[in-house]
Structure formats: C-alpha cells, structure tokens
Amino acid sequence: MQTIGKTFEEIQIGDTASFTKTITETDVYLFAGISGDLNPAHVDEETAKTTSFKTRIAHGALVAGLISTVLGTKLPGNGTIYLAQTSNFTAPVHFNDTITATVTVKEKTERKRVILDTVCTNQNGEVVIQGEATVLCPRLPKTE
Amino acid sequence: MQTIGKTFEEIQIGDTASFTKTITETDVYLFAGISGDLNPAHVDEETAKTTSFKTRIAHGALVAGLISTVLGTKLPGNGTIYLAQTSNFTAPVHFNDTITATVTVKEKTERKRVILDTVCTNQNGEVVIQGEATVLCPRLPKTE
Amino acid sequence: MQTIGKTFEEIQIGDTASFTKTITETDVYLFAGISGDLNPAHVDEETAKTTSFKTRIAHGALVAGLISTVLGTKLPGNGTIYLAQTSNFTAPVHFNDTITATVTVKEKTERKRVILDTVCTNQNGEVVIQGEATVLCPRLPKTE
Amino acid sequence: MQTIGKTFEEIQIGDTASFTKTITETDVYLFAGISGDLNPAHVDEETAKTTSFKTRIAHGALVAGLISTVLGTKLPGNGTIYLAQTSNFTAPVHFNDTITATVTVKEKTERKRVILDTVCTNQNGEVVIQGEATVLCPRLPKTE
Numbered sequence: 001m002q003t004i005g006k007t008f009e010e011i012q013i014g015d016t017a018s019f020t021k022t023i024t025e026t027d028v029y030l031f032a033g034i035s036g037d038l039n040p041a042h043v044d045e046e047t048a049k050t051t052s053f054k055t056r057i058a059h060g061a062l063v064a065g066l067i068s069t070v071l072g073t074k075l076p077g078n079g080t081i082y083l084a085q086t087s088n089f090t091a092p093v094h095f096n097d098t099i100t101a102t103v104t105v106k107e108k109t110e111r112k113r114v115i116l117d118t119v120c121t122n123q124n125g126e127v128v129i130q131g132e133a134t135v136l137c138p139r140l141p142k143t144e
Numbered sequence: 145m146q147t148i149g150k151t152f153e154e155i156q157i158g159d160t161a162s163f164t165k166t167i168t169e170t171d172v173y174l175f176a177g178i179s180g181d182l183n184p185a186h187v188d189e190e191t192a193k194t195t196s197f198k199t200r201i202a203h204g205a206l207v208a209g210l211i212s213t214v215l216g217t218k219l220p221g222n223g224t225i226y227l228a229q230t231s232n233f234t235a236p237v238h239f240n241d242t243i244t245a246t247v248t249v250k251e252k253t254e255r256k257r258v259i260l261d262t263v264c265t266n267q268n269g270e271v272v273i274q275g276e277a278t279v280l281c282p283r284l285p286k287t288e
Numbered sequence: 289m290q291t292i293g294k295t296f297e298e299i300q301i302g303d304t305a306s307f308t309k310t311i312t313e314t315d316v317y318l319f320a321g322i323s324g325d326l327n328p329a330h331v332d333e334e335t336a337k338t339t340s341f342k343t344r345i346a347h348g349a350l351v352a353g354l355i356s357t358v359l360g361t362k363l364p365g366n367g368t369i370y371l372a373q374t375s376n377f378t379a380p381v382h383f384n385d386t387i388t389a390t391v392t393v394k395e396k397t398e399r400k401r402v403i404l405d406t407v408c409t410n411q412n413g414e415v416v417i418q419g420e421a422t423v424l425c426p427r428l429p430k431t432e
Numbered sequence: 433m434q435t436i437g438k439t440f441e442e443i444q445i446g447d448t449a450s451f452t453k454t455i456t457e458t459d460v461y462l463f464a465g466i467s468g469d470l471n472p473a474h475v476d477e478e479t480a481k482t483t484s485f486k487t488r489i490a491h492g493a494l495v496a497g498l499i500s501t502v503l504g505t506k507l508p509g510n511g512t513i514y515l516a517q518t519s520n521f522t523a524p525v526h527f528n529d530t531i532t533a534t535v536t537v538k539e540k541t542e543r544k545r546v547i548l549d550t551v552c553t554n555q556n557g558e559v560v561i562q563g564e565a566t567v568l569c570p571r572l573p574k575t576e
Contacts, residue, residue: 019180026314027178033465034171034178035209036163036475038309039216039224043468045310046386046411051223056310060226061209065179068205072183079195080183082204086230165470166477166488170458242478267478307468315466322459322466323497324451327504327512339511348514349500353467353493360471367483368471370492374518 004138005077008112011105011137017075018102019066023058025095031062058093064129066101067118071135075103076114079138083113087131091122098123103133112136148282149221152256155249155281161219162246163210167202169239175206202237208273210245211262215279219247220258223282227257231275235266242267247277256280292426293365296400299393299425305363306390307354311346313383319350346381352417354389355406359423363391364402367426371401375419379410386411391421400424436570437509440544443537443569449507450534451498455490457527463494490525496561498533499550503567507535508546511570515545519563523554530555535565544568 006015032038037059040047048056064087072080093099099120107115113134120129150159176182181203184191192200208231216224237243243264251259257278264273294303320326325347328335336344352375360368381387387408395403401422408417438447464470469491472479480488496519504512525531531552539547545566552561 021180025312029312029314030174030462030465031178031209032468033462033470034175034206035213036165036464036470037209037213037216038465038468038470039213040222040308041216043310044308044386045384047222047308052225059209059212060229061205061212062178064208064229065175065181065203065205068203069179069181069183072181072185078184078191082233084230084232085204085208086228088228089226163470164472164476164479166475168457168461170461240477242476309468318462319466319497322463322494323501324453325497325501325504327501328510329504335510347497347500348517349493349497350466352496352517353463353469353491356491356493357467357469357471360469360473366472366479370521372518372520373492373496374516376516377514 004079004140006075006137007139008108008114008137011076011108011114013105013108015075016102016104017070018100019070019074020098020100021066022096022098023063023093027062028056028058028095031059035059035061053092056095058095060087060089060129063093063099063120066099066120067103067133070101070103071116071133076135076137081136082133083136084134085131087129090130091126091128093122093128099128148223148284150219150281151284152252152258152281155220155252155258157249157252159219160246160248161214162244163214163218164242164244165210166240166242167207167237171206172200172202172239175203179203179205197236200239202239204231204233204273207237207243207264210243210264211247211277214245214247215277220279220281225280226277227280228278229262229275231273234274235270235272237266237272243272292367292428294363294425295428296396296402296425299364299396299402301393301396303363304390304392305358306388307358307362308386308388309354310384310386311351311381315350316344316346316383319347323347323349341380344383346383348375348377348417351381351387351408354387354408355391355421358389358391359421364423364425369424370421371424372422373406373419375417378418379414379416381410381416387416436511436572438507438569439572440540440546440569443508443540443546445537445540447507448534448536449502450532451502451506452530452532453498454528454530455495455525459494460488460490460527463491467491467493485524488527490527492519492521492561495525495531495552498531498552499535499565502533502535503565508567508569513568514565515568516566517550517563519561521560522562523558523560525554525560531560
C-alpha cells in the first residue's frame with residue numbers, strides 16, 4: 001500500500017512538478033512493438049533519411065507518456081484519475097534527446113476537476129509537446 | 145524505401161481505418177519502464193485492489209498509442225505528420241482487454257490539415273478513449 | 289475483428305510486397321533473451337572482434353522474422369497459415385543495417401498452397417537471406 | 433573471449449544437443465515488435481478466437497529461433513556459421529507451451545558443411561517444427 005497524492009483540497013493553482021528522461025532507441029523500438037506503430041519514421045533509417053526530419057524520430061505518443069508519469073506519480077500523484085489530455089506535437093524528438101515533462105496546475109473547477117498545463121521540452125529548452133491535462137485528484141479512502 | 149500513404153488530395157471525408165491489439169501485462173510493464181509511470185494503479189496489485197478499479201489497469205497513454213499506429217501505418221499512412229491529439233479517457237482498460245483504435249476523417253481544412261475522429265473501444269464495444277487527431281498528410285517527394 | 293488478406297483465388301503469380309526495418313542492438317539483445325541464443329557472435333563484442341565478421345552481428349533467425357511479417361500482415365496478409373520456410377543466410381547483418389524483406393508469389397499449387405520467393409536485402413542492395421515460403425492463403429469465414 | 437565449439441574434425445554423425453524454453457506471452461509480444469509482425473493471430477485475441485487455432489499463437493519464426501540457439505551455443509557451438517535452414521511448421525505453438533529444440537548431426541559434406549536434423553517439440557512430444565540446418569563448424573584461430 002502506498003500513500004496517496006494531493007487531494008483536491010490540498011492542491012493549489014501554480015503547483016508544479018516534472019520528470020526527465022533521455023529517450024533512447026530502445027524506448028522507441030519497444031514502443032513500436034507495444035503500440036504496433038512500425039511506421040518507417042520510427043524504425044526505418046533509410047526511409048527516414050528522406051523525410052523532413054532526416055532521421056528516425058520517437059513516437060509522439062511515447063513522449064506524451066512522460067506527462068502521465070508526472071500526473072500519476074508526482075502531482076497530484078498516486079490515486080489520480082486521468083480524464084483527458086490535449087497535446088500539440090510542436091517539434092520532433094530524436095533518439096537520445098533528454099525530455100522534461102512539466103505539469104502546472106492552472107484551474108480547479110466546480111466539479112472538482114483539476115486542469116494542468118502540460119509541456120515537454122528537450123535538452124535545448126525547445127518545446128516538443130504542449131497541451132493540457134484534466135484529472136480527478138486522489139481521495140482519502142474513508143471520506144468517500 | 146517504402147511507399148507513402150494517402151495525400152491530402154486523395155484522402156476523403158468518411159475514410160476510416162482501424163487496428164486491434166490485446167493489451168497485456170507485458171505491454172503495461174514495458175510501458176511503465178519506457179514512460180517512467182510506475183503509478184501503483186498500473187504496477188502494484190495490492191494498492192490497485194483498493195481503488196475504484198479493483199485491479200491494475202493499463203496506462204491511458206499506452207492505449208492512446210494505438211491511435212498513432214492507425215494514423216502512421218494505415219490512414220493517412222506512411223509519411224503522415226502528427227500535429228495534435230485530444231483524448232478523453234472514458235473507461236479503464238484492463239489487462240487482456242482487446243482494444244480496437246479506429247480513425248475516421250471528418251474535416252479537411254484550408255491550411256491542408258486533416259482532422260480525424262479517433263476512438264478506442266474494447267471487446268465489448270465500450271468506448272475507452274474518444275478524441276480527435278490533427279495531421280498533415282504525406283506529400284509526394286517531388287511536389288514540395 | 290480485422291479483415292482478411294488475399295484468398296487463394298485472389299492472389300496472383302508475380303504479386304509482391306515488402307517491409308523495411310533498421311535492425312538495432314535493441315532488437316538483437318531482446319531476441320537473444322527470447323531465443324536464448326547468447327552466442328558471443330551476437331552479444332560479446334570482444335569475442336566477435338576476433339571472428340571473420342569483426343563485430344557483433346544480428347541473428348539470422350531474427351532477420352528471417354521480417355519475412356513472416358510481410359506474409360502475415362501484407363501478402364497474403366491476415367489469416368495466412370505459414371507452412372514452411374527455407375532460408376540461405378548469404379551475408380551477415382550488422383547492427384543498424386536497414387533490411388527490406390520482399391516476398392513475391394511464384395507458384396500456386398494444385399493443393400492450394402502458395403509458394404513465394406523470399407529475399408532480404410540490406411541498405412546497399414546486398415542479399416542477406418534468400419529462400420522460399422509455403423503458405424495457405426486466408427479463407428473467407430463462411431466458405432469453409 | 434570464449435572457447436570455441438566443436439570443429440569439423442571433432443563433430444560426429446549422431447551428435448545431438450537440445451535447448452528447452454517455455455514460450456510466453458512476453459516472448460510473443462516482444463517478438464512482434466522486433467519483427468514488426470503484429471498479425472492478429474499473434475496479438476489480437478478476439479480475432480484469434482475466430483481462427484482454426486481458437487486463440488493467439490506464437491510466431492513460427494520465434495520458435496525457429498530456438499534452433500539457432502542450440503547450433504550457436506551447444507552443437508557445434510561458439511564460432512558456428514549458420515548457412516541455411518529449412519523449417520516445416522507442423523503444429524501451432526500456444527502461449528506457455530514448453531518447446532524443446534533438438535539438433536542431430538546427420539551428414540558431413542566434402543565441402544566441410546555439416547547438416548543437422550532440427551526438430552522442435554512441445555511438452556506433449558508433438559513436433560511443431562521439423563527441418564534441417566546447414567552450418568560451418570568453428571575453426572581454430574591459428575589454423576586458418
């Protein structure tokens with residue numbers, strides 16, 4: 001059993017948290033198998049050379065996964081229910097880019113939803129994904 | 145080198161494609177490592193038993209990855225550039241659920257974006273993710 | 289439920305399809321674990337340096353797997369039953385080689401078997417595996 | 433550095449070796465990503481239910497990989513060069529079947545090739561793959 005994250009009452013507008021990981025070829029190749037997405041942009045270097053990206057890139061959906069990592073393990077944390085996500089894929093992620101996913105609380109709604117800005121940046125500070133998450137905060141076991 | 149998918153000129157409103165996969169414990173555990181999302185809801189059965197879902201569930205971001213599979217490998221297909229995705233996570237995905245991701249073209253914009261309805265359903269026909277993708281279609285190598 | 293591939297009646301001599309993937313260290317290391325083939329030629333760089341290949345190479349059986357990908361997902365496609373395969377391993381596959389597996393129908397037998405030429409080439413057009421597959425085409429659900 | 437396997441001079445007709453592994457869902461799901469073969473027969477339980485096999489089965493190419501394990505790590509062993517393989521897929525392999533790959537030397541040719549019978553059986557003794565391998569035995573480092 002693990003302790004829960006921040007409840008709706010505890011979480012505050014402006015609260016922020018992040019998680020950083022270098023995205024490797026291994027991540028991309030495993031994700032290709034998990035998702036079934038063996039698009040040549042991700043796994044065929046010869047075809048990828050001919051694209052505007054010039055080389056294989058990571059799946060956007062893989063990188064977006066780092067956002068759920070922050071939401072589910074840091075802020076709000078354990079017990080969070082993920083309701084919705086919007087993502088704009090603003091720049092490609094190359095193998096060995098180090099990506100930081102950051103979430104920042106921007107709204108607490110009347111229906112007890114929490115809305116967070118979600119952004120992923122690479123090691124050069126360039127935004128690669130920008131969007132918004134909607135979550136339900138963890139609830140205390142006995143107060144339901 | 146691989147042939148490209150449907151161009152903006154070829155793709156039509158109402159075009160649809162899908163991909164189906166049974167989501168297993170293996171998928172969830174590998175995705176936990178790739179994303180870093182080791183939220184107990186996904187990898188801690190004892191804690192998961194105490195949640196409203198009663199057992200471990202798959203990551204929403206993993207399941208959303210099936211949508212990018214259809215976009216990048218079927219419709220529009222090879223050469224697609226993924227610009228944006230919205231996802232509402234409407235029901236949990238349990239281990240061994242068989243998920244079908246279906247995309248359907250609903251709009252071709254003046255700026256040559258294509259907007260598709262994206263829906264993931266389980267083996268009982270229940271919608272688990274509902275949303276919308278925005279993509280750029282593949283372009284013929286010489287027409288740029 | 290997914291639509292089936294080409295039936296025996298539909299498939300024609302000369303029909304061809306291919307699949308391309310860059311074979312990485314990740315692929316080789318995962319396949320070593322799956323197959324149990326931890327031959328130093330694949331996973332021990334120091335020993336591999338002393339061989340005629342001068343470095344670690346991919347497993348032939350891994351590369352041959354790309355052939356089954358084309359058969360099972362493209363031609364004949366979903367529903368194909370794989371009866372037999374012959375493979376001659378004609379050149380080594382190095383880490384990061386981009387391999388294209390191509391199958392071409394060469395014979396339709398009286399007993400409704402389909403025989404296909406199967407060849408894998410690298411990014412330089414060199415043949416790395418050459419052989420022949422025997423399959424049963426998918427059958428329509430109700431015609432049996 | 434590792435010691436080499438049996439040389440052409442040392443190996444004898446009738447020599448035999450085997451390797452056994454339980455093939456799991458994890459093996460099949462990883463191999464799907466490595467090979468790109470996400471055929472519904474392997475990863476879509478709902479579609480697989482409607483086939484003659486009634487459930488998902490392992491990739492034949494994955495199971496055939498166990499043969500190369502025996503050749504490369506046991507007989508002839510380290511230093512073996514794999515020239516050719518024929519495989520007849522005689523029965524499906526289900527998740528959690530325990531497969532034994534056995535190779536038996538049947539011929540030493542004038543051109544110093546060794547030909548081995550290769551057979552994979554399941555836990556019930558049923559033959560799932562039957563075929564023949566052609567290899568070059570390891571050579572002593574200094575005698576070349």
